[in-house]
Amino acid sequence: MIYLDSAATSYYRPKEVAQAVYDAILTMGNAGRGAHETALLSARVIYETRSLLNELFHGDGPQQTVFTSNGTEALNLAICSLTERPVRTAATAMDHNSVLRPLYQAQRRGCRLDILPADRKGNISLDALERLLKRGLDLFVCTHASNVTGNVNNIRRIGHLCRSFGTVFVLDASQTAGIFPIDMQRDEIDIVCFTGHKSLMGPQGTGGICIREGLKLSPLKTGGSGIQSFSKTHPAQMPEALEAGTLNGHGIAGLRAALLYLKEQGSDRLRKREQGLMRRFVEGVGNLPGIQIYGDFSSPERGATVALNIGAYDSAAVSDELAQCYGIQTRPGAHCAPLMHEALGTREQGAVRFSFSHFLTEEQIDSAVRALEEMTKEL
Amino acid sequence: MRPLEKKVLVTFETTTSAMAFEEEAKKAGLNGRLIPVPKQITAGCGLSYCAPVREKDRTRQLAEKMIHQRIYELMI
Numbered sequence: 001m002i003y004l005d006s007a008a009t010s011y012y013r014p015k016e017v018a019q020a021v022y023d024a025i026l027t028m029g030n031a032g033r034g035a036h037e038t039a040l041l042s043a044r045v046i047y048e049t050r051s052l053l054n055e056l057f058h059g060d061g062p063q064q065t066v067f068t069s070n071g072t073e074a075l076n077l078a079i080c081s082l083t084e085r086p087v088r089t090a091a092t093a094m095d096h097n098s099v100l101r102p103l104y105q106a107q108r109r110g111c112r113l114d115i116l117p118a119d120r121k122g123n124i125s126l127d128a129l130e131r132l133l134k135r136g137l138d139l140f141v142c143t144h145a146s147n148v149t150g151n152v153n154n155i156r157r158i159g160h161l162c163r164s165f166g167t168v169f170v171l172d173a174s175q176t177a178g179i180f181p182i183d184m185q186r187d188e189i190d191i192v193c194f195t196g197h198k199s200l201m202g203p204q205g206t207g208g209i210c211i212r213e214g215l216k217l218s219p220l221k222t223g224g225s226g227i228q229s230f231s232k233t234h235p236a237q238m239p240e241a242l243e244a245g246t247l248n249g250h251g252i253a254g255l256r257a258a259l260l261y262l263k264e265q266g267s268d269r270l271r272k273r274e275q276g277l278m279r280r281f282v283e284g285v286g287n288l289p290g291i292q293i294y295g296d297f298s299s300p301e302r303g304a305t306v307a308l309n310i311g312a313y314d315s316a317a318v319s320d321e322l323a324q325c326y327g328i329q330t331r332p333g334a335h336c337a338p339l340m341h342e343a344l345g346t347r348e349q350g351a352v353r354f355s356f357s358h359f360l361t362e363e364q365i366d367s368a369v370r371a372l373e374e375m376t377k378e379l
Numbered sequence: 380m381r382p383l384e385k386k387v388l389v390t391f392e393t394t395t396s397a398m399a400f401e402e403e404a405k406k407a408g409l410n411g412r413l414i415p416v417p418k419q420i421t422a423g424c425g426l427s428y429c430a431p432v433r434e435k436d437r438t439r440q441l442a443e444k445m446i447h448q449r450i451y452e453l454m455i
Contacts, residue, residue: 032425227424
């Protein structure tokens, strides 16, 4: 089996991640609930992971890193809180439904919503963003990289534009956290939302949000916090203010192991490896008859993701044939990114997405190329 | 029960602050540990850092550099 769906979740993970989860299940208590050794062990692992994430994103301190169960929860936390009043918001056609649907909800509550369109290559225009900012914008949310095309947004320029207009910038780093550089200070990002199980290679059920100090969010949920038990309201102190209930300590232990692996291996090196494999695949299949590849490949920096179609074949049928006949696992359809597919003209057909891990070998990439060679011979 | 001893105690508003303090205290070579907050004091967080009273000055110096709630000396 060759797994080419890393944009959905990591399948190939450092072995240390699984070991850390296994060890955590056997040893960890509940962080912040008691001062006995198993509870303290859990609290230490969670604190270390906060610190590693804060370092990764160059945030304002471990206390500003909040754990959520995934990227969607992180985005809901940010967007729902920042749209409690009828503010002016915008996102892009590159965005995932985890950005779009909370914003559509906000729109129904009276917020203004603008969507920056994408061109046929899947890119947005930063001039168009500047026009929106000049018109007046309170909140801009966008993805770092499209989960369909792999196109990457220039977050430094976006951050600078937003900060200069006083607009809160929320970055969806679901496809890039851990593998692309994200620096909240340099890139002038107010909030980074991330999932733990994709480019960070941690377990599913992990994710989080790093928030600029001074920016207050309202919790999505309230309840047990391990502190201020006699207060009728949830504590206001970060990060507990936004973390009600027992954290996924076992998952966070796995995420910590993944962060240590990334630090040791070097994200830049791993990203270049993934990009090299992705380009090998594109060079192999790009000229095959009937293949249409979507996205912009002109920039050296892009996500290791390739969306394509074969002729007019249903993307679901192509993906199924790849799985059944060649053991190659890909993701067809709309990828929860409806506006991206509308921009690419693939609303009906969808697209087959191949996304690459640095753990793959050149031989595995070549096997995928050969599979597509065989499939396109029929055309 | 163990006999009571005079200790220096640092309290915190959050578990995260307590964990940050523990990490720095370890680096500074303090011989304290995190314990449940005794009932005679109140604190936001259920964890407090308890150190031998002979280390009270170093404990206080560290606490003043970090996020904490209060510092006590008490028999526990």
